[in-house]
Amino acid sequence: MRMPELTLPPPAVTPFLGEGLTLGVWRLRESLHASASGQWYRAVHSRAANQEATVLVMHRGEHAAASLLRFADHASELTHLQHAAINVPGDSGVTSLGQPYLVLGPTQGRPILAACAEVPLRRRLELVIELCELLRHAHHQGWLLSEVDPAMVWVQEDGHVALMALGLIHMPDPDEPYERGSQPASLPGFVSPEQRGGHPASLAGEVYGLGSLLYSLIDGRLSSEFGDGAEDASPSARWSELSLLERTSLDALMRKSVSPLVVRRQPCAEVLADDLRAWLAGGNHSGLSLTPMPAARPAAPRREERRPWRLVLAGLVLVSLLAAGWAGRGLLLAKPAVPPVAAAVR
Numbered sequence: 001m002r003m004p005e006l007t008l009p010p011p012a013v014t015p016f017l018g019e020g021l022t023l024g025v026w027r028l029r030e031s032l033h034a035s036a037s038g039q040w041y042r043a044v045h046s047r048a049a050n051q052e053a054t055v056l057v058m059h060r061g062e063h064a065a066a067s068l069l070r071f072a073d074h075a076s077e078l079t080h081l082q083h084a085a086i087n088v089p090g091d092s093g094v095t096s097l098g099q100p101y102l103v104l105g106p107t108q109g110r111p112i113l114a115a116c117a118e119v120p121l122r123r124r125l126e127l128v129i130e131l132c133e134l135l136r137h138a139h140h141q142g143w144l145l146s147e148v149d150p151a152m153v154w155v156q157e158d159g160h161v162a163l164m165a166l167g168l169i170h171m172p173d174p175d176e177p178y179e180r181g182s183q184p185a186s187l188p189g190f191v192s193p194e195q196r197g198g199h200p201a202s203l204a205g206e207v208y209g210l211g212s213l214l215y216s217l218i219d220g221r222l223s224s225e226f227g228d229g230a231e232d233a234s235p236s237a238r239w240s241e242l243s244l245l246e247r248t249s250l251d252a253l254m255r256k257s258v259s260p261l262v263v264r265r266q267p268c269a270e271v272l273a274d275d276l277r278a279w280l281a282g283g284n285h286s287g288l289s290l291t292p293m294p295a296a297r298p299a300a301p302r303r304e305e306r307r308p309w310r311l312v313l314a315g316l317v318l319v320s321l322l323a324a325g326w327a328g329r330g331l332l333l334a335k336p337a338v339p340p341v342a343a344a345v346r
Contacts, residue, residue: 017057022046023101024093026053035111035151036187037063037166043103052106054087056166057099064100067166068092071102078168083137085130085162104164108157115155116217121239124217125276128210130161132273135206139268143168146201148190148209150216172200189222193260203268210272211257211265218250223258249279252287 017039021028025046032040038058045051058064071078071089078088091103109115116124131153135145147167154162188196192208195201215223219235226232236242236250253275259265266272266286275285 017041017095023055023057023095023103024091026055026091026103028055033111033114035149037149037151038099038101042106053090054104054107054164055101056104056164057095057101060099067102068100070169071166074168074170078165081138081141081143081165081168083134085156085160086134086138086165087162088165088168102166107154107162107164109154109162111151112153112155112161112213113150113216121218121242122280125214125280127155127161128214128217129273129276131163131213132210132269132276134161134163135269136273138165138168139171139203139270142171144171144201144203145206145209147187148206148213149187150190150213153213169201172202189224192262194262202262204262204265206269207257207266207272210269211254214254214257218254223255246279246282249285249288253279253285254287256287 017028017031019028019030023043026043027046028041028043030042032042032054034040038056041055041057043053043055045053058067071092075089079090081088087104087107089102089104092101093103094100112127116127119127138145145163145165145167146169149167152164152166154164156162190209190212192202192205195205195208199205212222215221215235219238221235223235226235234247234251235254236247239247242250256264256275257266257272266275271286275287278285
């Protein structure tokens with residue numbers, strides 16, 4: 001089944017940078033694709049042709065400035081975040097036209113929404129689980145993804161997820177929770193309501209962004225684009241191969257992930273991943289806490305089919321007992337009484 005087209009804000013106009021243009025020590029080889037954040041390129045090191053990189057030339061604006069500030073703050077620490085599928089910036093600069101750019105490690109692939117156009121539903125959910133596992137690794141290192149942007153989640157040529165981790169920040173400090181340059185991302189539909197209201201990024205806010213990504217992959221729309229009509233009752237209704245029970249369960253999981261109330265969402269990406277695994281296995285998940293699915297059991301004869309036979313059997317037993325009782329009573333009444341003298345002799 002082909003994925004429905006997701007309507008995203010059109011990318012701002014960015015002057016195209018031609019092949020061979022040099023940005024610092026990097027020479028652009030080819031243009032890859034555009035996103036709401038900017039234009040992606042493949043590049044090679046001007047002094048080492050075998051060293052490749054992926055370059056994002058960003059649109060000028062507050063979001064780009066915040067990204068550069070964040071990279072400047074965390075550049076030395078990001079080098080310690082070692083994971084083959086988490087691609088962190090390693091260099092930055094500004095083009096001759098005043099456009100900020102970030103240089104990341106080489107990645108062969110496409111953004112997840114484009115890569116999943118012909119991908120089955122189960123595989124799409126497995127890719128989101130992979131992303132959650134990458135975020136689990138970042139969490140263990142003390143990092144949080146402040147903004148979930150589908151253009152930063154790539155599916156590599158080997159079919160696995162890579163995270164272009166431009167939005168990583170330190171886990172908020174309770175005493176000083178605000179990070180410099182951590183304002184909402186360029187895609188408001190993927191940012192939690194509390195973060196749009198000025199609150200700092202959080203694990204629950206990260207879940208909201210992942211839930212928005214789920215909506216995009218499953219329905220092609222964001223949760224905010226759903227109405228109150230019958231045609232919008234089920235975000236997973238497009239997948240006709242799902243049973244009613246499977247759709248109801250998946251819808252409950254998705255709605256929980258984008259709940260406007262923080263306390264009603266999955267608390268972190270790890271729990272969301274567990275819920276998705278449970279759904280794929282046909283089991284319960286936290287989105288069904290109010291109306292849990294029945295546990296899977298081996299098929300058994302329907303009770304309606306067994307009940308008449310049980311009733312007939314019980315009736316026969318009862319009739320037999322009653323008949324035996326009345327027969328015994330008849331024998332007692334028919335037996336002659338023994339005279340007292342004869343009883344004494346005996």
